[in-house]
Amino acid sequence: MNPVKVGIAGLGTVGSGTVNILRRNADEIARRVGRPIEIAHIGARRDNDSCDVTGVRISRDVMEVARDPDIDILVELIGGTTTARELVLTAISNGKHVVTANKALIAEHGNEIFAAAHAKGVDVAFEAAVAGGVPILKALGEGLAANRIKWIAGIINGTGNFILTEMRDKGRSFSDVLAEAQALGYAEADPTFDVEGIDAAHKLTILASIAFGIPLQFSKVYTEGISGLTSEDITAAEQFGYRIKHLGIAKDTGNGIELRVHPTLIPQSVLLASVNGVMNAVMVDGDAVGPTLFYGAGAGAGPTGSAVVADIIEMGRALTIEHDQRVPYLGFHSDVLSEEPVLPMDQVVCPFYMRLHVQDRTGVLADITRILSQHSISIEAMFQKDVDDDQPVPIMLMTHAVREQDMNKALAEIAALDAVLDDIVRIRVELLKA
């Protein structure tokens, strides 16, 4: 099967992330697309050591990629709106499909770009432009397509959310946290785009168009930043039962669309209030589905590259329209399903919570910990409840990670102890660490 040939313009953080994902997961991706993805040409002013481009044609002039007759898809990752616009329009006029992560380009020049692409019969995809790796555009345009969307409210700038989270958690000032964010690389030297809401306004423009079927209208977004917020306000909001988040909000009022980016108090009880640090999340309320939320990392080589490559995969699947090239039933094609075994439960490894009742008698705890230790089970935390004399004593404990079969053996021995009274409760623990 012929590979899908991809040309990548721009080899910065997202460009190298995209190259790394396409190479690392090449087999998995080919299983999903039904044919391999080949990086045929890269345009970049300079090399980037963080990815391997062995064997790939390299041009210093990105326009050469857009004109290369050998590529099917141009991936625009140079950023900015001037050269990027010219690059994308050149690729389209040469009949290439386009994938871009450039929110400013789509929000400000999308209408023009789509018109050119429509005239040429090529596709333009930009999932990476909003909320990084979170497939929110696909969710709005396809997954929730049955709904009349009522409103969207999103934490769509990770820098701003990091700053607000730190201000709240540690009572720090805006300027203090901003300086740290700059040192950590979360914020640019010129933080205006992030903290004054321009970046969020670009993303909101795109979200609103897909939600409501309206043209891109970046110039009409009301935009207010977070640089004026004080920790005093954040504390007062908490006292009222609210949390302050920098939201992009798009709402269909019935007599017009609201498009606005500004600091917003939201009830502490809604899930969006618990989205902290650099993470992004978009809440969508549809008339059929009700409230939904889509959460993940909004920036960085991996997350943004994940969305860029998802768009490449979708275009690869669509390039040929035979049945076998459509999205397969299980996402993977049926003749290449993997035969990886399902593990028996006794081979699962995780920490455990345990609760047991014992007679209040010397040596019981020693017996229990000895049995655990004989099965190489170590205890992370434990407490005993105070009870009246002669009552059974409840003991609760948390173990470190242990193989299920070892835990089962230890439990059988513990249950056999005379001093252990009731059925032992044991519940598995998942730390959900990424």
Add this chain to the structure above:
Amino acid sequence: MNPVKVGIAGLGTVGSGTVNILRRNADEIARRVGRPIEIAHIGARRDNDSCDVTGVRISRDVMEVARDPDIDILVELIGGTTTARELVLTAISNGKHVVTANKALIAEHGNEIFAAAHAKGVDVAFEAAVAGGVPILKALGEGLAANRIKWIAGIINGTGNFILTEMRDKGRSFSDVLAEAQALGYAEADPTFDVEGIDAAHKLTILASIAFGIPLQFSKVYTEGISGLTSEDITAAEQFGYRIKHLGIAKDTGNGIELRVHPTLIPQSVLLASVNGVMNAVMVDGDAVGPTLFYGAGAGAGPTGSAVVADIIEMGRALTIEHDQRVPYLGFHSDVLSEEPVLPMDQVVCPFYMRLHVQDRTGVLADITRILSQHSISIEAMFQKDVDDDQPVPIMLMTHAVREQDMNKALAEIAALDAVLDDIVRIRVELLKA
């Protein structure tokens, strides 16, 4: 443009929800698909007053729908696995595409159904089978397709999550909450499928197949229910900093796949721990994107119908393969973008938080409340901070919903008061109520 002709088998909660969405949002949906969706035939043993089926052919034998030469897509919403399997295989052998919300059918007979569909070159879609209206299958199979999925952890049974939430929030017993859930209609008279994890195991089977590209293997899922949990354990878990959730977990360990449903302690700090009540959420960790979370209602006429109709829309788009029938750039076709206006910010209506500093002088508060009242702004809550004598007094207040232009006028008048000292802080409030 010819309509897409749909036959619906089953007119219970989800069937009538599907009919209602297709009718209510017919214009919006036709804008997304590029052609109208027509309900051409309904098969149901009895009528259902909660939807309007005027003008639709009705059969009492669902098999007649599967054999109707006039329909393009059969929508299976009868539930169960015996008649449903026969119905779906009949539809496929008659060359129809199939949409189903039936998790048991796909988890237990999906491999057979996909093989039959593959042989006929038709599609089978089942987004509604997992997590109701949350487009998690599309996210896994398409939005996150660039990733090697490391693990999935999901709250994928709303009944179970409602019970655990109530047990935790109110210290109630399992049996007490179950009885209430049955009275509220969240739990079936026979609650086994929900509380013993069988329903979750069906859904996990499907999630794991799409995440890892493995065949459906329901019989290999380890399943443990929540009926043995006590509020004592839930409290102890909290003391350790954890929350108990009934999770479906699928994990690629490198030497096998873990597939398991059981009560699980998770750190209170992870977003999944804040998913309460009947809501569903699925956390997915991909090697490129990192941790993501997809949240929404997992059951009910609207949410499940939302996913069923999304599948119908996707099939409608794919039925013709011309450029204009592909998913359009903005989800809607470019020649039917709406001209709905973007509202100017001064017409936005929302509650406000305000903070101002005033001189400690009689009558200041009366002046402020008078001005607010003259602009029809009512106060929901207010507090004043105690300060030393002769210091400015900070006043924080929350208003009810007010139009931005009225708030701006009131603020200008308040700022002009002699006793009001500093710049007034005002931050908009969003209740995020669905």
